[in-house]
Amino acid sequence: MSANAAPLERLIESFGKLPGIGRKGAQRLAYQVLSMDKTEAMAFAQAIVDAHTKLHRCKVCQNFTDGEVCSICADGARDHSVICVVESPRDVGAFERTREYRGEYHVLHGLISPMDGVGADQLTIKELLARLKNETVREVIMATNPTVEGEATALYLARLIKPLGVKVSRLAYGLPVGGSLEYADPTTLGRSLVSRGEL
């Protein structure tokens, strides 16, 4: 039997359900919540409730939003003719931080992965194709991860989208900026050679 009181044990278990957090990490976090002042802890609990009750998918791009349409899709100043297709809402944030991209997004909420039992019908592919039919989209940028699943999903989508007369592009492979040639894996280095540009 654990010496922990039941409410503490339940909090530890809740933290432990988060992927990447083991029993020890969950314990540490639970004690840290206990040492927060009460207002802060209540705000934390309310934030979890709010995230689940107030957030839903944007009816256009499927990113999380508390409105009907997310702030990016609702922004008239953005380029509605380009859609960047990403695996998850996190990736939207990553692109926004580059400050390089002014187009729209489409969040798949996963990648095709037969090993994990995720098929094309569990992703938001229907919604993407509907957007391509209704909107005047020029280009779809496949921005899934450079992994087996990311590649497979990108290729699968490209096959579906090209017949609609929309240009499909893929993120460039190459050396990470600030990285060292020495530490680049052979595949990445090979790709950076093949895709070399003129100076």
Place this chain on the structure above:
Amino acid sequence: MSANAAPLERLIESFGKLPGIGRKGAQRLAYQVLSMDKTEAMAFAQAIVDAHTKLHRCKVCQNFTDGEVCSICADGARDHSVICVVESPRDVGAFERTREYRGEYHVLHGLISPMDGVGADQLTIKELLARLKNETVREVIMATNPTVEGEATALYLARLIKPLGVKVSRLAYGLPVGGSLEYADPTTLGRSLVSRGEL
């Protein structure tokens, strides 16, 4: 401006307030909460609320409990004549897992640390001394961390407790079990030599 909807941003901020969790980690955790099913997320929020409303300090040992007295202090089968003094409730769990200790605990809820502005009066020292006066305690084991603050607190308490006619002991220093001599720091190795035992 962040592209995140306000409820998501608030959840990320709440996670970010936990020590050791940066902005990226907080984002990852927030999205993981969003991908939980609703029942699980509500249970998580409730666990935080419960931990703060139902838990308080055991009136004897100052560990967290949901009763008036914690399960260890209430356990008649434990040895009430020995008190193990620890910094935090986490340490109680660590000793319980050894299954070696059948005495009681006293949780200081901190260590004396002038650098961090923590003085003796912010710890539960008053409560410890009251226990020593009212109960028939034979021995107090100082089980604070082997750090500067842990040592200072142990020495400070020993000075207060010894005049009461109670034996004060300290955890042994030495090589970690299963560790390698080669990797032991000189101070630890020196201590293990000084405290060597007969075979």
